[in-house]
Amino acid sequence: MNKAITDGVVLMPPEFGAGLGVWARGDGVPGSDTYQSIATAAFVPADQDFGGCLELQKTQSVQKIRYMGETPLLPGCYLRVTARVKAVAGNLPAVRIAGWAGAAGGGHVNGLTEVGPATTITNYGEVVEVSAIIGAGNRTGVDMVWGVQPIYGHFGLDLTGPNGGIVRVDDIVIEDVTEVFLRNMLSIVDVRDFGAIGDGSANDSAAFEAADAAANGRRVLVSAGTYRLIQSVTFESRVTFEGSVIMPDNAILSLTKDFNLPTYIDAFGGDEELAFKKAVQSLMNNADHESLDMGGRRVSVTAPIDVHAAVNNRPTYAQRRVIRNGQLRAESTGNWAPTVVTSQARYAANDRFKLTNVTNIANVPVGALVEGSGVGREIYVRSKNVAAQEVTLSQPLSDAVGTQNYTFTRFKYLLDFSGFARLDQLALEDIEFQCAEEASGVLLAPLGTIMQIRDCTFNRPGHRGITSHGEGCQGMLIDHCQFISAEGGALTQNRTSVAINTNANDVKIRNCRASQFRHFAVVSGAHSVIAGNHFFQGDDSSNGLRSAGIVLCLRACNASITGNYIDNTFIEWTNEREPEPDFSGGFGFAGLSITDNVFLSSNVAPWFSFIVVKPYGADQFVNGLNVSGNTFRCVGATMNRVERVDTSFAPLDFNRLKKIFFSGNTYHNIEYGAENPLVVAHSQNTHETVWEVEGGPRLPFNGYAKDVDAVVLRGRLRNSANVSRFDNPHVEVLQGPGKDVVHLTFSTPVRGDVNVTIRAD
Secondary structure, three states, rough: HHHHHHOOOOOOOHHHHHHHHOOOOOHHHHOOOOOOOOOOOEEEEOOOOOOOEEEEEEOOOOEEEEEEOOOOOOOOOOOEEEEEEEEOOOOEEEEEEEEEEOOOOEEEEOOOOOOOOOEEEEOOOOOEEEEHHHEEOOOOOOOOEEOOOOEEEEEEEEOOOOOOOEEOOOEEEEEEEEOOOOOOOOEEEEEHHHOOOOEOOOOOHHHHHHHHHHHHHOOEEEOOOEEEEOOEEEEEOOOEEOEEEEOOOOOOOOEOOOOEEHHHHHOOOOOHHHHHHHHHHHOOOOOOOOOOOOOOEEEOOOEEEEEHHOOOOOOOOOOOOOEEEEEEEOOOOOOOOOEOOOOOOEEEEEHHHHEEEEOOOOOOOOOOOOOOOOHHHHOOEEEEEEOOOEEOOOOOOOOOOOOEEEEOOOOOOOOOOOOOOEEEEEEEEEEEEEEEOOOEEEEEEEEEOOEEEEOOOOOOOOOOOEEEOOEEEEOOEOOOOOEOOOOOOOOHOOOOOOOEEEEEOEEEEOOOOEEEEOOEEEEOOOOOOOOEEEEEEEOOOOOOOEEEEEEEOOOOOEEEEOOOEOOOOOEEEOOOOOOOOOOOOOOOOOEEEEEEEEEEOOOOOOOOOOOEEEOOOOOOEEEEEEEEEEEEEEEOOOOOOOOEEOOOOOOOOOOEEEEEEEEEOOOOOOOOOOOOOOEEEEEEEEEEEEEEEHHHHHOOHHHOOOOOEEEOOEEEEEEOOOOOOOOOOOEEOOOOOOOOOEEEEEEEEEEEEEEEEEEEO
């Protein structure tokens, strides 16, 4: 590039032969004294070395020669000023290139280097050539680094040393030597050409912005060095980093044309963790990009990433944003150990989301798991009020009224969003969370909607995969994810890790795979859809225990569990979120649909069941349960039944069961396959007025025979004389010690065959 050629910029001063009135004895500014018509200077037309030249006698300690014309200084251009000088007589001086930096409006730019290196003349008649390069950037070979403030200069030379000598000066040459500093590709703009220093100390923010503004479609080059950016910087051009930047936490680097993690890693000198934080900060502060592509990079994470601390100017965020395509790997740094705090607190049923009078509350971490007597599974600290000594819980406790000691355990997560007040529509896609048995995966914000986690892998989390400590899981979508436990070799009863927990409504968990956690999902909200997943939790023990894969913590859950492969685990339905769990109103255990699943167990005890209802209080009942189209299979043993009531706290009230459907299921190695309505084929081989038809253990939950839908004869009724009788019996339900027998009463003793459709509801 040569601006004199490409843009017609005039750089060369006139020859001395054109007149000495434009050559100043001072700085070259308007009004300066010139060499025109003075006794100590003259134009020599025919020097044997120079041709036409200026001859002068040195009379000042610094004898200046300056062209009074304004030589333009353009951003990105580098000028070389060259002069040839020889001594004719008298004392021998030193010579150097010099200039005067001019700002807009004609003022002087102070504080700059305005002289080049000096050369001493040692012999008469010897031609000495001096030169200096002037430019904006602090680059090797630039003698006068002027930055971008000067827009023109008055250039020439200085004679220093003893006075009295006579010298001759050839015509001064000013030329564009920018090509010396350019790469082979001319479509690059270097930030150094716009005043960037790159010493890690000077503020280079303005130079970066200037280079970007001048790029005009070209790529910006951040050449080698460490650049300190105090303010936020936005690149609207593509950018390449050979050097690196350092910035305050609150300053944002936005790379709008190269918005991907590998470029941020280059920008921050290979610090992957810092680069990820700054990229996420930019993602949530700019409208130019909706997603951050990690470029398949693995980011080594040394400590939990507090995402809100990285984006500390936004307590809430509601625009759709996506982080995708990479791996976060927890490194063994000692920063992943859970924080454990024990405190005494009081719980009251009439303030069911609060712990009060909490001792040591300042040390109780938000997001900590709460454990204690009467505390249900997966209850967390949602927030705290230190002044009031109150902790707000993610869910009510089940049976903890009074004062006791609680343990608060704060797990450490690779991505921790808990610092946000609210976070909506964030998506994590195609990310592997390499937890290395130390870190947990993701902690959600306390409030938010439509969190999306899809095509992700949670590999060997130390404690938790996805945790909700509030209602940041409202409408959450978890799709096509894999959860790989670190506890595969442990017995089921010894496992502690949980893949997912939720608190809010409308969660969808679909097409995921989870292996050998304590629980696959602890679901505390309503209207959940759990579909197409494969989760298994077996171990190698004979007649081994199994833990619940899905824990439904609300009575009226209104949930759908369909199309899953439920392997050596079970569905547990509880009301453990009720401080006073005895039934006092409402629908009871209501609204659960379990359809078209494959249930498999192996090497389990006979009492193991795939569907377990666990009331935490008295007088509870089921009001709406659909179990249909499922396949239940036991391998290596025989199970008594697929459904049961866990009476650890209380039984179900079988007198109040409503709207229960068990139909179209397949049972293999199951002793009693439940049906409701249950069709019993009864053969009465003796003549009786009252026939006893047993519903027995094939009614759901081994419940009561509460009603009869139909009585259909399968042949003729016959009396003791073998004469056909045409009789219509009446029905009595809830008969027998277990209330699971139906009586058919005829008008006379008869025998025959009949199908009786019995209901437990």
